[in-house]
Amino acid sequence: MATTETTAGTPRRGGRGARERILRAAVELFARDGIHVTGIAKLTDTAQVSTRTFYQHFPSKEALVSAYLQRVESDPEGPVHGESVLERSDLGARERLLALFADSAPTQVVRGCPLHNAAVEAAGTMPEATALVERHKKELTERLIKTAAEAGAREPETLGRRLAVLFEGANALSTSLNSALPYQDARGLAAMLIDQATGAS
Amino acid sequence: MATTETTAGTPRRGGRGARERILRAAVELFARDGIHVTGIAKLTDTAQVSTRTFYQHFPSKEALVSAYLQRVESDPEGPVHGESVLERSDLGARERLLALFADSAPTQVVRGCPLHNAAVEAAGTMPEATALVERHKKELTERLIKTAAEAGAREPETLGRRLAVLFEGANALSTSLNSALPYQDARGLAAMLIDQATGAS
DNA sequence: CCGCAAGTATACCGATCGCTTTACTTTGCT
DNA sequence: AGCAAAGTAAAGCGATCGGTATACTTGCGG
Numbered sequence: 001m002a003t004t005e006t007t008a009g010t011p012r013r014g015g016r017g018a019r020e021r022i023l024r025a026a027v028e029l030f031a032r033d034g035i036h037v038t039g040i041a042k043l044t045d046t047a048q049v050s051t052r053t054f055y056q057h058f059p060s061k062e063a064l065v066s067a068y069l070q071r072v073e074s075d076p077e078g079p080v081h082g083e084s085v086l087e088r089s090d091l092g093a094r095e096r097l098l099a100l101f102a103d104s105a106p107t108q109v110v111r112g113c114p115l116h117n118a119a120v121e122a123a124g125t126m127p128e129a130t131a132l133v134e135r136h137k138k139e140l141t142e143r144l145i146k147t148a149a150e151a152g153a154r155e156p157e158t159l160g161r162r163l164a165v166l167f168e169g170a171n172a173l174s175t176s177l178n179s180a181l182p183y184q185d186a187r188g189l190a191a192m193l194i195d196q197a198t199g200a201s
Numbered sequence: 202m203a204t205t206e207t208t209a210g211t212p213r214r215g216g217r218g219a220r221e222r223i224l225r226a227a228v229e230l231f232a233r234d235g236i237h238v239t240g241i242a243k244l245t246d247t248a249q250v251s252t253r254t255f256y257q258h259f260p261s262k263e264a265l266v267s268a269y270l271q272r273v274e275s276d277p278e279g280p281v282h283g284e285s286v287l288e289r290s291d292l293g294a295r296e297r298l299l300a301l302f303a304d305s306a307p308t309q310v311v312r313g314c315p316l317h318n319a320a321v322e323a324a325g326t327m328p329e330a331t332a333l334v335e336r337h338k339k340e341l342t343e344r345l346i347k348t349a350a351e352a353g354a355r356e357p358e359t360l361g362r363r364l365a366v367l368f369e370g371a372n373a374l375s376t377s378l379n380s381a382l383p384y385q386d387a388r389g390l391a392a393m394l395i396d397q398a399t400g401a402s
Numbered sequence: 403c404c405g406c407a408a409g410t411a412t413a414c415c416g417a418t419c420g421c422t423t424t425a426c427t428t429t430g431c432t
Numbered sequence: 433a434g435c436a437a438a439g440t441a442a443a444g445c446g447a448t449c450g451g452t453a454t455a456c457t458t459g460c461g462g
Binding site: 037116123125134171 | 312313321322324339362386390
């Protein structure tokens with residue numbers, strides 16, 4: 001016996017898809033607990049990944065934050081997937097605008113929009129994250145304006161921008177108040193605005 | 202010469218009003234950079250206060266956070282002083298509601314509402330901060346509803362809650378977008394809602 | 403005028419931060 | 433079968449975190 005002397009190793013952890021598990025852990029922990037309070041150790045524990053492997057996939061925590069934001073942005077199962085209703089071709093423009101507000105409440109559990117939250121935490125540090133969130137919200141506003149135009153709104157620019165404020169307000173106030181009620185208020189007001197802008201010529 | 206051997210001490214720092222200086226530093230740093238990224242060292246440096254003195258005034262950083270939030274809430278020079286227009290007796294109810302949105306833009310430089318931002322950072326940790334922000338936003342909503350009633354709104358509950366969402370939305374979107382534009386949109390929409398709810402019987 | 407509260411500097415505590423390193427093992431592909 | 437890619441464990445890096453301790457000095461009120 002003692003073929004190789006070093007019998008120590010028993011490396012059974014998560015297995016092959018390390019990067020994916022890391023990103024999933026990031027979505028779970030960053031969105032729920034925040035970015036600053038989530039350390040690398042908690043991340044690697046959750047992802048079932050060694051520290052080494054982590055840094056082979058992401059050069060730094062900040063790089064993971066950027067990847068996390070992009071994932072959140074595009075993940076069809078992620079916490080902001082509700083925004084994708086604006087792209088659905090089986091719905092009329094008016095219905096898409098309404099659906100954005102109808103769908104957002106159940107999705108957003110309690111903690112508002114993860115992208116906005118990241119922008120709050122990013123502040124001075126993490127300029128890449130700040131820029132990414134800024135871009136996302138700009139694009140969302142543009143999509144809202146376009147959809148408002150499709151819906152035949154009299155002033156699509158105004159309606160789109162107002163709906164953007166409203167959407168962000170529902171998310172943010174639900175965080176501050178620890179309640180989902182603001183979504184109802186936003187939904188009601190959105191419906192009114194849309195009707196008013198597209199209604200009786 | 203050598204009267205007392207110990208010639209070391211040259212303790213000239215900020216002087217007597219330590220607590221006040223600490224709170225001022227907290228308002229400046231927490232609001233601008235965030236809570237988690239602001240360490241005790243930066244705080245004491247800015248406040249011109251020794252570590253010891255700091256902990257004689259506040260038992261922990263979390264205690265300072267609570268004191269900071271209360272200060273922000275009530276400070277007539279602070280970043281949320283704009284909300285106090287709702288209390289002004291020299292203005293009519295309608296004017297007060299409009300003034301809230303008119304005044305908020307210049308006050309809020311770029312970083313939204315410090316209370317909401319604190320709620321985002323507080324998340325799981327800092328339950329006291331979470332509760333304080335929740336209370337503040339509830340009270341703000343109540344004041345909005347009362348003022349809406351005074352202004353003769355047909356459904357003051359609805360109008361007040363919608364204005365609360367709008368106000369939070371302007372603050373939050375200005376953070377996400379790094380721009381003051383959302384305040385304009387919120388102001389326009391608020392004016393419309395108020396006119397509509399109080400206007401032509 | 404003097405005592406004492408309020409302030410000062412500074413070194414240090416254990417813990418955790420983000421990150422690196424060394425040495426090793428498993429897995430999938432050809 | 434064999435080899436590179438991808439994974440593992442674990443020790444440890446310097447820095448910083450929130451917080452404590454020791455020892456000293458000042459300014460104001462009775």
